Amino acid sequence: MFKKTLDISSSPHIYKGRSTDDIMKNVVWALLPVVGFSVYSFGWNALWVIATATLACVLTEHVLCKLSKKETTVQDYSALITGLLLGLTLPPIFPLWMAFVGGVIGIALGKYVFGGLGYNVFNPALVGRAVLQAAFPVAITTWHPAFLADRFSTVSGSVFTWPFMQPQFDAISGATPLSAFKFDGITASTAELAFGQISGSTGETCAILIALGGVYLIARNMMSWRIPAAVLLSAFVLSGLLYVINSEVYPSPFFMLFSGGLMLGAVFMATDMVSSPITPIGLWIYGGIIGILTIVIRIWSGLPEGVMYSILLANAISPHIDKVIQNRVYGTSRKIKTI
Amino acid sequence: MALFNFHKNTFKHGIHPPESKDETRGLPIRQFPFSPVIILPMAQHIGTPSEIVVREGQEVVRGELLAKAVGYLSVPMHAPVSGIIRKIANVPTISGKMSPGIYLETFPSSTQEVLEGKPIDPDTATAEEILQGIQDAGIVGLGGAAFPTHVKLKVPEGKKCETLLINGIECEPYLTTDHRVMLEQESDIFTGIKYLLKATGAGKAIIGIEANKQDAADHLARHIPEDLPVSIKVLPVKYPQGAEKMLVTSVLQKEVPSQGFPIEVGVVVVNVATTAEIGRLLPHGSGIQERVITIAGPGVKKKGNYRIPVGTPLRFVLEHVGVDEDITEVYMGGPMMGVAVSNLDISIVKGTSGILVFTGKDVSQPSKTYPCIKCGACLDACPILLNPSKLGILAKFEAYDEMARDFHLMDCFECGSCTYVCPSHIPLVQYFRLAKRVVRKRQAEKKEEEVNV
Numbered sequence: 183m184f185k186k187t188l189d190i191s192s193s194p195h196i197y198k199g200r201s202t203d204d205i206m207k208n209v210v211w212a213l214l215p216v217v218g219f220s221v222y223s224f225g226w227n228a229l230w231v232i233a234t235a236t237l238a239c240v241l242t243e244h245v246l247c248k249l250s251k252k253e254t255t256v257q258d259y260s261a262l263i264t265g266l267l268l269g270l271t272l273p274p275i276f277p278l279w280m281a282f283v284g285g286v287i288g289i290a291l292g293k294y295v296f297g298g299l300g301y302n303v304f305n306p307a308l309v310g311r312a313v314l315q316a317a318f319p320v321a322i323t324t325w326h327p328a329f330l331a332d333r334f335s336t337v338s339g340s341v342f343t344w345p346f347m348q349p350q351f352d353a354i355s356g357a358t359p360l361s362a363f364k365f366d367g368i369t370a371s372t373a374e375l376a377f378g379q380i381s382g383s384t385g386e387t388c389a390i391l392i393a394l395g396g397v398y399l400i401a402r403n404m405m406s407w408r409i410p411a412a413v414l415l416s417a418f419v420l421s422g423l424l425y426v427i428n429s430e431v432y433p434s435p436f437f438m439l440f441s442g443g444l445m446l447g448a449v450f451m452a453t454d455m456v457s458s459p460i461t462p463i464g465l466w467i468y469g470g471i472i473g474i475l476t477i478v479i480r481i482w483s484g485l486p487e488g489v490m491y492s493i494l495l496a497n498a499i500s501p502h503i504d505k506v507i508q509n510r511v512y513g514t515s516r517k518i519k520t521i
Numbered sequence: 522m523a524l525f526n527f528h529k530n531t532f533k534h535g536i537h538p539p540e541s542k543d544e545t546r547g548l549p550i551r552q553f554p555f556s557p558v559i560i561l562p563m564a565q566h567i568g569t570p571s572e573i574v575v576r577e578g579q580e581v582v583r584g585e586l587l588a589k590a591v592g593y594l595s596v597p598m599h600a601p602v603s604g605i606i607r608k609i610a611n612v613p614t615i616s617g618k619m620s621p622g623i624y625l626e627t628f629p630s631s632t633q634e635v636l637e638g639k640p641i642d643p644d645t646a647t648a649e650e651i652l653q654g655i656q657d658a659g660i661v662g663l664g665g666a667a668f669p670t671h672v673k674l675k676v677p678e679g680k681k682c683e684t685l686l687i688n689g690i691e692c693e694p695y696l697t698t699d700h701r702v703m704l705e706q707e708s709d710i711f712t713g714i715k716y717l718l719k720a721t722g723a724g725k726a727i728i729g730i731e732a733n734k735q736d737a738a739d740h741l742a743r744h745i746p747e748d749l750p751v752s753i754k755v756l757p758v759k760y761p762q763g764a765e766k767m768l769v770t771s772v773l774q775k776e777v778p779s780q781g782f783p784i785e786v787g788v789v790v791v792n793v794a795t796t797a798e799i800g801r802l803l804p805h806g807s808g809i810q811e812r813v814i815t816i817a818g819p820g821v822k823k824k825g826n827y828r829i830p831v832g833t834p835l836r837f838v839l840e841h842v843g844v845d846e847d848i849t850e851v852y853m854g855g856p857m858m859g860v861a862v863s864n865l866d867i868s869i870v871k872g873t874s875g876i877l878v879f880t881g882k883d884v885s886q887p888s889k890t891y892p893c894i895k896c897g898a899c900l901d902a903c904p905i906l907l908n909p910s911k912l913g914i915l916a917k918f919e920a921y922d923e924m925a926r927d928f929h930l931m932d933c934f935e936c937g938s939c940t941y942v943c944p945s946h947i948p949l950v951q952y953f954r955l956a957k958r959v960v961r962k963r964q965a966e967k968k969e970e971e972v973n974v
């Protein structure tokens with residue numbers, strides 16, 4: 183009457199049934215509206231840039247897996263996310279060959295050398311972005327106005343620069359609100375910023391869509407709400423304080439919150455689970471560091487934008503935060519581990 | 522992770538697996554038929570196995586002593602049926618090992634009258650007499666732990682028991698035995714509480730029940746005897762609230778110290794089915810012969826709550842309730858902490874709270890594991906507030922001593938919540954079980970060395 187052998191497995195015998203690739207897939211869903219808006223505001227240029235970066239990342243992941251004779255890991259969607267994120271941080275008229283290089287470097291140096299998914303210390307997309315920034319300082323800070331009438335009919339010549347050639351940029355290029363503020367002291371209105379009526383990297387301009395993507399992921403319990411909360415709160419408080427002290431010199435905290443890559447960074451970059459701490463208190467510290475550093479760099483350094491460096495730095499600190507900050511174990515009173 | 526986490530009336534963290542109790546919660550307890558052969562391993566409880574006092578060929582009456590307790594951390598065993606001792610030999614157990622035991626052949630025509638012993642009067646008996654009576658009745662924790670109840674009830678020198686907590690949580694999915702016992706055996710439960718209050722010296726008793734058993738809570742509340750200091754606390758549904766430490770925190774907002782027992786905060790916790798069994802047996806001086814078990818799962822035809830004689834072979838149970846052709850997994854206990862059975866020739870023991878049968882298509886074994894992505898889901902699930910992610914990484918490197926020293930491995934009570942939530946399907950609790958075993962062994966070796974020096 184019965185089968186001869188029964189399967190034996192170790193308890194628990196039931197599972198929540200949500201896997202890592204589900205989470206990754208949902209991050210992709212949450213990013214798609216941002217990509218959509220980017221294409222809508224910057225035209226085909228942006229699509230080319232994002233698609234190239236994504237292709238580079240996925241391809242690199244696949245090739246590296248094959249080279250090391252392992253099963254390919256592209257189906258876990260993490261390389262796809264890295265590619266989309268990298269593409270979204272680049273200027274819309276960025277030369278494609280450079281975007282491709284960024285993708286290759288992001289996956290190879292930012293992820294693969296550490297051992298692949300789960301082991302990377304830094305957010306791979308930002309590693310790619312940082313290398314591009316160092317290698318091509320002009321191209322990566324050459325912005326382009328949004329909503330140009332011809333954005334769906336022509337593609338900027340600089341996009342198709344031959345590999346290893348420096349691009350010739352068209353005459354019209356738009357300053358981002360942050361650089362306009364930094365170098366000319368002009369601030370854009372919060373509404374313009376929130377709804378993306380501005381220039382900037384392909385994916386950072388519409389703060390509202392980015393925030394909605396974050397809300398979606400948080401509601402589905404696929405993202406830590408603490409990180410964006412900590413980043414935005416600390417940035418807001420610090421810039422608000424400065425604004426109160428001297429509103430002549432310092433921009434309003436709302437401008438700071440909605441301009442540049444802060445929203446994109448807070449919602450989609452800093453929240454990379456692998457490169458952020460794991461305990462709730464650790465997450466607050468980590469987010470706080472990013473928010474404060476961003477404002478400090480924006481105001482006191484020579485750079486207009488500091489989100490990328492802040493997150494990379496916080497990534498580097500994150501393992502140490504985890505070492506020091508542990509949850510208080512039930513039935514004990516110890517909160518911080520003495521090393 | 523809940524955005525707002527008010528810890529009122531519950532412990533921190535925990536999980537919400539599907540309850541899967543609807544199919545059996547409404548089914549009254551039914552008496553199971555007697556199997557032609559009863560197989561009784563002597564190691565059914567934590568502690569020293571019982572020592573057989575009968576010989577092959579001897580005729581025994583239901584309730585008669587078959588094996589006596591060996592020392593304090595041990596309980597005796599009684600005949601679950603009237604019959605003849607066919608063989609004294611090694612019998613299969615769930616661990617896969619053979620263990621000394623008894624094959625008892627049931628008399629088919631016997632009326633199965635239960636032999637009565639020396640009754641214990643709750644009003645006149647002393648605490649010591651009650652504890653002795655509980656040991657003599659062979660009572661162990663029926664929630665699944667099978668720890669000898671009289672040992673647990675013994676309040677250590679210098680400690681005081683203020684509250685007796687009756688555990689009616691039954692947080693494991695599928696299981697509905699405690700639920701039915703609370704609905705059907707209220708007078709046994711209150712009699713049991715009377716004994717337990719006296720045995721522990723506690724001033725009051727609180728019955729903790731999860732909100733999915735509101736009917737049981739209402740039923741008990743209606744029947745509380747006037748002279749008994751009992752109250753009922755309904756708690757939000759959350760796994761693993763049935764764990765002693767979690768229940769203490771949920772009901773009394775106190776934390777049991779790490780590696781300690783509830784008595785350190787003045788509490789003794791007893792499972793509700795165990796309480797009912799004490800109330801049922803002690804007035805007659807008889808021993809445990811049977812227990813209530815939920816039989817459920819997608820592969821079972823006649824699901825239900827049954828009172829089944831201890832020692833009934835699993836094969837007989839499954840043949841009686843009827844199971845699908847293509848069953849692939851059978852668990853003893855709940856799906857979160859229960860043990861998968863490899864061999865249907867083992868039998869029901871005192872600690873068996875449920876039998877769950879799954880067919881291939883219902884088993885939700887995750888297919889692929891990913892590396893830990895540090896999502897923190899396991900931290901948010903662990904009721905002991907451990908860091909399973911870190912522990913899991915250390916386990917891979919076999920850094921067991923570091924796990925125990927720096928990350929409180931030994932506080933893990935293997936509830937499985939971390940594995941349940943892990944999106945990367947890392948077998949965390951499986952690692953921890955192994956790690957704990959290694960650490961315990963090393964500690965024992967170390968002690969031995971110290972003694973020898």
Ligand code: SF4
Pocket residue numbers: 902903904905906907909932933934935936937938939940949950953
């Ligand atoms: S099995 Fe151990 S580590 Fe995992 S959730 Fe339960 S107590 Fe925590």
Ligand code: SF4
Pocket residue numbers: 892893894895896897898899900909910913939942943944945946947949
């Ligand atoms: S739930 Fe799994 S993947 Fe997430 S942190 Fe814990 S071990 Fe890592």
